[in-house]
Amino acid sequence: MNSVWRSVVPAFFMLVMSGQTSVYGYTVYVTNEKDNTVSIIDTVSLKVTKTIKVGQRPRGIILTKDGKQLLVCASDDDTVQVIDPVTLETIKHLPSGPDPELFILHPTGNPLYIANEDDNLITVIDLVTNKVLAEIPVGVEPEGMGLSPDGKVLVNTSETTNMAHFIDTSTYEVFDNVLVDARPRFAEFTADGAKLWVSSEIGGTVSVIDPTTRKIIKKISFAISGVRSEAIQPVGIRITKDGSKAFVALGPANRVAVINAKTLEVEKYLLVGQRVWQMVLTPDEKLLFTTNGVSNDVSVIDVPALKVIKSIGVGRFPWGVAVSPN
Numbered sequence: 001m002n003s004v005w006r007s008v009v010p011a012f013f014m015l016v017m018s019g020q021t022s023v024y025g026y027t028v029y030v031t032n033e034k035d036n037t038v039s040i041i042d043t044v045s046l047k048v049t050k051t052i053k054v055g056q057r058p059r060g061i062i063l064t065k066d067g068k069q070l071l072v073c074a075s076d077d078d079t080v081q082v083i084d085p086v087t088l089e090t091i092k093h094l095p096s097g098p099d100p101e102l103f104i105l106h107p108t109g110n111p112l113y114i115a116n117e118d119d120n121l122i123t124v125i126d127l128v129t130n131k132v133l134a135e136i137p138v139g140v141e142p143e144g145m146g147l148s149p150d151g152k153v154l155v156n157t158s159e160t161t162n163m164a165h166f167i168d169t170s171t172y173e174v175f176d177n178v179l180v181d182a183r184p185r186f187a188e189f190t191a192d193g194a195k196l197w198v199s200s201e202i203g204g205t206v207s208v209i210d211p212t213t214r215k216i217i218k219k220i221s222f223a224i225s226g227v228r229s230e231a232i233q234p235v236g237i238r239i240t241k242d243g244s245k246a247f248v249a250l251g252p253a254n255r256v257a258v259i260n261a262k263t264l265e266v267e268k269y270l271l272v273g274q275r276v277w278q279m280v281l282t283p284d285e286k287l288l289f290t291t292n293g294v295s296n297d298v299s300v301i302d303v304p305a306l307k308v309i310k311s312i313g314v315g316r317f318p319w320g321v322a323v324s325p326n
Contacts, residue, residue, distance in 0.1 A: 026282050027085070027324040028289050029070060030298055031058035032315025038072065038083075039298075039314040043287060043323075046300055046310050052088050055081050060102040061320040064127070065109035070322070073100040073114070080114065080125070085324070095132055097123035102186075102320075104145040104154075106169070113154055115142040122156055124172065134172040138165045146187030146196060153211060157184035157198055164198050164207075166214060176214045180207045188237040190261070199234035199248060206234050206248055208264055218264045220248075227253050236278040240285055245303075247288060249276040256290060256299075258306055270308055272299035280321045291318035 025044035032039060032051075036058060040050045055074025058081075062071050069091065070083040080094040080103070096103075099118035106113070111133055114123045122136040122145075139158025146155040147169075154167040157180070164187060166176040181203020188197045195217065196209040206220040222232045233251030239261055240246075246259040255269040256276060273292025280289050281303070288301040291314075298318060300310040 026326075028280065028282075028298075029061055029063075029322045030289075030291055030314050030318045031061045031072060031320040032317060033057055033059060033293070033319040034316035037315045038070075039318070040088075041289070041298065041312060041314075043282060046312060048312060048314060050088070051315065052083075054083070054090075055079060059319045060100065061322045062103060062105060063322050063325060065105065065325060067325045069127075071103070071112070073103060073320070075099050075101055075117075080112070092130065094125050094127075094130060095123075096125070097121055097132075097135065101143050102145050104147050106147065107149060107151040113145055113147070115145055115156060117141050117143060117159075120158070122154070122167070136167060136172050136174065138167075138174065139163050139177075144185055144187040144198065146189050146198075148189050148211060149191060149193045155187045155189075155196060155198075155211075157187050159183045159185065159201075162200075162203075164196070164209065166211075178207075178209055178214050178216065180216070181205045181219070185235045186237050188239055190239055190243050191241045192243060194243075197237050197239065197246065199237055201233045201235055201251065204229060204232050204234065206237065206259075220259065220264055220266065222248075222250060222253075222257055222266060222269075224250075224253055224255055224269055227255070236276075236290075238279045238281050238288065240281070240303075247279060247281075247301075249279055249290060251275055251277065252294075254292075256288075256301065268306065270301060270306065272301075272308060273297045273311060277319060278321050280323045282323055283325060289321055289323070291321050293317045293319060 028041040030039040056076035060073035072081045080096040097116040103114040124133040139161025141159035144157030164178045181200035183202040231252040236249035246261040248257040274294035
């Protein structure tokens with residue numbers, strides 16, 4: 001057996017034994033904020049297969065719905081870089097506005113909504129024409145971006161204003177603001193659109209909001225034995241499609257919280273790398289990948305088993321993470 005197969009076969013059997021039977025696998029892309037690179041990970045071998053250079057201070061990263069374009073927020077270059085996932089060459093740049101940090105695509109695949117942290121704006125881009133459709137004023141230091149499943153409501157979180165801004169995607173107008181705890185970083189709708197989850201990094205909570213009434217249903221807090229409360233800083237959120245489980249990255253606590261998304265109770269904590277930040281579920285929801293900014297690695301979580309199965313070294317300060325749609 002040659003060296004390549006010696007490395008791939010054990011990883012494959014590990015996945016099969018734990019129920020990960022997606023033989024074709026997916027491709028995971030990780031932005032490395034300090035290296036100005038993107039690490040590319042194969043989900044079968046669970047290894048970095050390639051690292052490519054991108055713009056300065058890459059953070060948010062996403063693939064288009066058809067998987068044919070990889071979009072990267074090159075924050076210090078004030079642009080969104082568009083990369084061909086096959087050739088790994090840059091196709092074009094989008095007029096993103098200053099300091100793009102996170103972004104989200106409309107459920108139809110177009111347009112793209114970008115949070116411009118330094119300018120307190122959301123920039124809306126048509127991916128076909130590469131033109132700016134609108135600039136929406138929001139609170140100070142916008143970051144988190146969530147879209148309702150029907151694409152009618154965009155939610156942005158502003159870190160300094162401590163609000164979730166509800167925006168009508170047809171008029172580009174803010175129609176409501178919800179005050180949450182300090183420094184909200186991420187917003188995620190459930191697949192049925194019935195709830196919106198917003199993480200508050202300094203507040204140490206996740207606010208679960210009813211998008212219809214814009215009232216907070218519950219604030220989820222966290223307590224970890226042996227970890228100082230100020231080190232528990234919720235950032236990234238991922239919720240399974242069936243609405244049964246939610247995962248919350250807890251920053252310097254070096255844990256991912258597993259939450260029963262029906263009862264809104266914390267079930268357990270998974271120990272991952274240092275300063276866990278963003279996360280992505282594979283489309284089959286068998287694996288969860290986390291970016292760990294201080295330990296410069298990615299943790300791989302077996303979702304059915306709720307167990308960390310591997311740590312993968314990447315570049316310096318991994319920040320954003322995306323996965324191929326198929």
